[in-house]
Amino acid sequence: xFQMTQSPSSLSASVGDRVTITCRAxxxxxxxxxxxxxxxxxxxKLLIFTASSLQSGVPSRFSGSGSGTDFTLSVSSLQPxxxxxxxxxxxxxxxxTFGQGTTLEIK
Amino acid sequence: xxxxxxxxxxxxxxxxxxxxxxxxxxxxxTSYYWTWIRQPPGKEPEWIGYIHDSGSTNYNPSLKSRVTxxxxxxxxxxxxxxxxxxxxxxxxxYCARDRDxxxxxxxxxxxxRVTVSS
Numbered sequence: 296x297f298q299m300t301q302s303p304s305s306l307s308a309s310v311g312d313r314v315t316i317t318c319r320a321x322x323x324x325x326x327x328x329x330x331x332x333x334x335x336x337x338x339x340k341l342l343i344f345t346a347s348s349l350q351s352g353v354p355s356r357f358s359g360s361g362s363g364t365d366f367t368l369s370v371s372s373l374q375p376x377x378x379x380x381x382x383x384x385x386x387x388x389x390x391x392t393f394g395q396g397t398t399l400e401i402k
Numbered sequence: 403x404x405x406x407x408x409x410x411x412x413x414x415x416x417x418x419x420x421x422x423x424x425x426x427x428x429x430x431x432t433s434y435y436w437t438w439i440r441q442p443p444g445k446e447p448e449w450i451g452y453i454h455d456s457g458s459t460n461y462n463p464s465l466k467s468r469v470t471x472x473x474x475x476x477x478x479x480x481x482x483x484x485x486x487x488x489x490x491x492x493x494x495x496y497c498a499r500d501r502d503x504x505x506x507x508x509x510x511x512x513x514x515r516v517t518v519s520s
Contacts, residue, residue: 296463329505331447338496338510339447350508382446386504390462393446 297321297385301394307402312373316397318366318383327387330359330368333396334379343368344386373399404429406497406511414491414518420484424497424511431455431473435500436480437507438471440493448493452500453480460503487518 298321308314318328326346331339341350343359346366356371370377378401383394410422424436438450451461453471461469470483484491495516499509 327504338498338513339507340510341507344504344506350506384447384449384505386506389449389451389460390464391449391505393448396446 296390297324297388297392299383299385299392299394301381301383301397303397304395305398305400307400308373309402310373310375314370314373314399316368316381316383316399318361318368318394320364320366320385320387323363324385324387326362327385328359328361328366329384329386330357331382331384331393332377332379333382339382342381375401404499404509406499406509408495408497408511408514410495410514410516412515412517414487414516415520416488416518418487420482420487420491420495420516422482422495422497422514422516424480424482426478426480426499429499429509431475431478431480435503436471436473437498437500437505438482438495439498440491440495441513442490442493447496449505450482450484452503454503489518492516492518 300319328346330343333339347359380396380398405427432455435452437452441447453459468485473480494513496513497511498507
């Protein structure tokens, strides 16, 4: 299985800040990388697919980049509703494994 | 607006079989990959597998010997059977619609909590 490692595990930031979360794959996954946002008690929500494509309805302050083994999710100007847990997921080869998550907290 | 709703028991005894059903409303069940994902308490989600309306399936190898996903197009439902349940299978189970077989999920159920305990 492909192992996905996110950093940091948690992050404190303020409304209006720009933040970046990193995801590293144990081997190359080309651009087959999704990013999800999950709020407590809710199902995950797809933000980014194929590393950099914005899912319909997702605000443009979210962006993704990377290929191969190293990927990033950036949020350009944090809004109150963005404080949540973020997961990366490789979709290069089943099983489609997730990273351990990054919790974004209000500073 | 497509809606997915899981149904099934919230408590299962060890060694028994979990059977969950996902009912799809306000949308066709054809031409998508119907997916199950679970999330143990405090952990990341785990992809269980999917079924396409063609009948093809793809399962997580770690669960493949115990899992079956099936589709009933006449009822707009798909189901998950997971045999020989243990405490490690305790999780919130989500059904979801994958647009392209690469986990591009656009609709989720609300999730159903399943506990394995005697």
